Amino acid sequence: xxxxxxxxxxxxxxxxxxxxxxxxxxxxxxxxxxxxxxxxxxxxxxxxxxxxxxxxxxxxxxxxxxxxxxxxxxxxxxxxxxxxxxxxxxxxxxxxxxxxxxxxxxxxxxxxxxxxxxxxxxxxxxxxxxxxxxxxxxxxxxxxxxx
Numbered sequence: 001x002x003x004x005x006x007x008x009x010x011x012x013x014x015x016x017x018x019x020x021x022x023x024x025x026x027x028x029x030x031x032x033x034x035x036x037x038x039x040x041x042x043x044x045x046x047x048x049x050x051x052x053x054x055x056x057x058x059x060x061x062x063x064x065x066x067x068x069x070x071x072x073x074x075x076x077x078x079x080x081x082x083x084x085x086x087x088x089x090x091x092x093x094x095x096x097x098x099x100x101x102x103x104x105x106x107x108x109x110x111x112x113x114x115x116x117x118x119x120x121x122x123x124x125x126x127x128x129x130x131x132x133x134x135x136x137x138x139x140x141x142x143x144x145x146x147x
Contacts, residue, residue, distance in 0.1 A: 005102030
């Protein structure tokens with residue numbers, strides 16, 4: 001049985017250096033992704049993220065980081081450590097951001113994860129683009145209906 005892996009991407013009309021800084025800097029991340037982070041995404045760091053739409057904290061272990069090219073980390077999804085990679089590909093004055101996460105077994109639990117987290121990463125990318133290009137925080141109030 002094949003395993004499931006998420007892969008989604010978007011092009012942002014900003015240079016890779018600006019996109020990279022928005023991904024690694026918790027002050028910028030709070031404008032499009034998390035409400036609070038305990039530190040910068042630096043290789044080997046152990047961080048805590050808090051999301052406005054979820055109770056509790058999310059521990060994050062930062063993996064490999066290559067300035068303006070790659071940020072990878074590990075976090076726990078349903079008791080399973082998951083690897084996330086954000087690859088940045090410069091395209092002139094724009095950057096293509098490619099997010100991958102995985103893997104999970106191709107079963108009912110894995111399919112539920114694939115659907116939910118693919119939706120989450122698509123939301124992440126749209127929010128990142130809106131913040132960097134237009135300084136609009138799309139997440140503000142977006143999940144208030146859950147409470």
